[in-house]
Amino acid sequence: MTLQGKVAFVAGASRGIGATVATALARAGASVAVAARSQQEGKLPGTIGSVAQRICADGGRALPVACDVTDEASVDAAVAATVAEFGGIDILVANAGVLWLGPIETTPLKRWQLCLDVNTTGVFLVTKAVIPHVRARGGGSLIAVTTTGVAMTDHGANAYWVSKAAAERLYLGLAADLKPDNIAVNCLSPSRVVLTEGWQAGGAGMQIPPEMVEPPEAMADAAVLLAAQDASGITGTIQRSEELIR
Numbered sequence: 001m002t003l004q005g006k007v008a009f010v011a012g013a014s015r016g017i018g019a020t021v022a023t024a025l026a027r028a029g030a031s032v033a034v035a036a037r038s039q040q041e042g043k044l045p046g047t048i049g050s051v052a053q054r055i056c057a058d059g060g061r062a063l064p065v066a067c068d069v070t071d072e073a074s075v076d077a078a079v080a081a082t083v084a085e086f087g088g089i090d091i092l093v094a095n096a097g098v099l100w101l102g103p104i105e106t107t108p109l110k111r112w113q114l115c116l117d118v119n120t121t122g123v124f125l126v127t128k129a130v131i132p133h134v135r136a137r138g139g140g141s142l143i144a145v146t147t148t149g150v151a152m153t154d155h156g157a158n159a160y161w162v163s164k165a166a167a168e169r170l171y172l173g174l175a176a177d178l179k180p181d182n183i184a185v186n187c188l189s190p191s192r193v194v195l196t197e198g199w200q201a202g203g204a205g206m207q208i209p210p211e212m213v214e215p216p217e218a219m220a221d222a223a224v225l226l227a228a229q230d231a232s233g234i235t236g237t238i239q240r241s242e243e244l245i246r
Helices: 016-027 048-057 072-086 109-136 159-181 197-202 216-227 241-245
Strands: 007-011 031-036 061-066 091-094 140-145 183-189 237-240
Touching: 007 016, 007 072, 007 109, 016 031, 016 048, 016 061, 016 091, 016 216, 031 048, 031 072, 048 061, 061 072, 072 109, 091 109, 091 216, 109 140, 109 159, 109 183, 140 159, 140 216, 159 183, 159 237, 183 216, 183 241, 216 241, 237 241
Parallel strands: 007 031, 007 091, 031 061, 091 140, 140 183, 183 237
Antiparallel strands: none
């Protein structure tokens, strides 16, 4: 897959799946906006600057842009900075997310609201901001990173799965809305568990057997494939990484 001449905006790209996807998109030829709140090292490793620096050192083009996906002004400023630097946007990967897997009856309201703010409203805000720019390019691809947990109703409920389910409904509906604009809209989730820094910090101590662990590169390869789509290709789907790249 080549993404030469394309511009990608990756939200939540300072570490984990987002950083791996941003790097893969750049290696496929895209110029990449590395967007996240992490401008300085915090509790979790990784910053937008360090990811952008690695991409550039590898011969790619990357711009670190500070972006809080829960703040509309911050999102709009990050998108504007990307367009000013690269001339437009063809690809969105809405990856920013927070994890909370605790049972509903022991979930603090602030955790519930944080999951909805980041995982649902954050996807809404970055998507809303990017759509006009992708439309202006004559088409492109929007990708929301979700989770297989959405379908695991036999395992109960938690704020993370609920917020990701809402994002999936948003994107499935958007696929129909944006088809006339030649914009592919898809959801992408790992087939198994990617042990990112965020998972390690928020996975509630859950032990994952080795056979259930997926390398982040599977998500990166799948994201590159979906990023190359427009409305004439794959659109209106929920994809699982390993199944897609097979």
